[in-house]
Amino acid sequence: MLPKRAAGLWPGLTLRIGEDCDAMSRLAAEQVLRVVRARPAALLCLATGATPARTYERLVAAGRRHRALFRRVRVVTLDEWGGLSTRDPATCAAYLRQKFCGPLAIDGDRCARWRSRPRDAAREVRRMTAWLAEHGPIDLSVLGLGVNGHLGFNEPGSALHDGPHVARLSAASLRHAMLHSARRPVEFGLTLGIGDLCRSRAVLLLVSGAHKAKQLRRLLLGLVTPRFPASFLRLHGAVTICCDRAAAALLPEELSTCR
Numbered sequence: 001m002l003p004k005r006a007a008g009l010w011p012g013l014t015l016r017i018g019e020d021c022d023a024m025s026r027l028a029a030e031q032v033l034r035v036v037r038a039r040p041a042a043l044l045c046l047a048t049g050a051t052p053a054r055t056y057e058r059l060v061a062a063g064r065r066h067r068a069l070f071r072r073v074r075v076v077t078l079d080e081w082g083g084l085s086t087r088d089p090a091t092c093a094a095y096l097r098q099k100f101c102g103p104l105a106i107d108g109d110r111c112a113r114w115r116s117r118p119r120d121a122a123r124e125v126r127r128m129t130a131w132l133a134e135h136g137p138i139d140l141s142v143l144g145l146g147v148n149g150h151l152g153f154n155e156p157g158s159a160l161h162d163g164p165h166v167a168r169l170s171a172a173s174l175r176h177a178m179l180h181s182a183r184r185p186v187e188f189g190l191t192l193g194i195g196d197l198c199r200s201r202a203v204l205l206l207v208s209g210a211h212k213a214k215q216l217r218r219l220l221l222g223l224v225t226p227r228f229p230a231s232f233l234r235l236h237g238a239v240t241i242c243c244d245r246a247a248a249a250l251l252p253e254e255l256s257t258c259r
């Protein structure tokens with residue numbers, strides 16, 4: 001069935017709902033594959049965390065079946081836990097190396113990662129800003145929704161940053177499950193900015209689980225405000241949200257029938 005447009009919400013939005021996390025991940029992987037088939041050297045900006053893990057598994061399986069698919073694809077890591085050693089398995093770089101870039105052999109200058117423990121964080125931000133200026137724009141940003149509405153480490157506040165920056169992490173981010181295995185405390189976040197995400201040619205936001213239902217409802221029905229950074233996606237003209245039934249539980253009936 002064709003994806004149904006969520007009429008009357010915002011013009012650039014396609015909402016797709018899978019029965020469970022696996023079905024959501026299938027829809028999300030299809031979307032990524034559409035992009036890389038159309039643009040073999042696509043630049044993907046990738047989030048880490050629990051939500052996209054199954055999507056990455058599916059993409060790796062597709063890449064193993066069709067070796068040419070990811071041969072030219074480029075990746076930029078959305079964010080990083082600042083202060084962790086580069087050898088710490090809890091880093092976003094380690095996650096993506098293990099779940100995506102490693103199995104698909106995306107490396108060298110096809111893969112831009114934050115250094116988790118830079119000597120000079122401001123310089124690291126300048127490095128990533130320059131990398132994006134040279135290699136961007138991002139073709140597809142694959143994002144997860146924070147329990148506090150953050151995207152990457154664009155945390156709720158009175159204003160948001162446009163470009164790559166050092167973030168003061170919220171208490172909610174510091175409780176993120178990825179950090180349970182961290183070998184030392186995280187000191188700050190390193191992240192692309194909300195402007196970088198809004199300048200992506202397309203955005204794919206994944207939302208899974210009942211604990212994200214309130215946030216998804218707020219994103220779809222609430223106001224655009226830096227207090228809820230994901231709301232800035234409402235200003236983007238090409239956003240696909242793939243969610244599962246549990247995350248869609250609080251949506252109005254007319255939206256919860258989207259497939």
Ligand code: F6R
Pocket residue numbers: 046047048049050051052078079092143144145146147150151152153176177
């Ligand atoms: C991680 C990131 C974060 C997560 C968000 C949701 O790279 O960018 O913004 O996407 O915190 O995390 P999960 O998917 O673990 O619920």
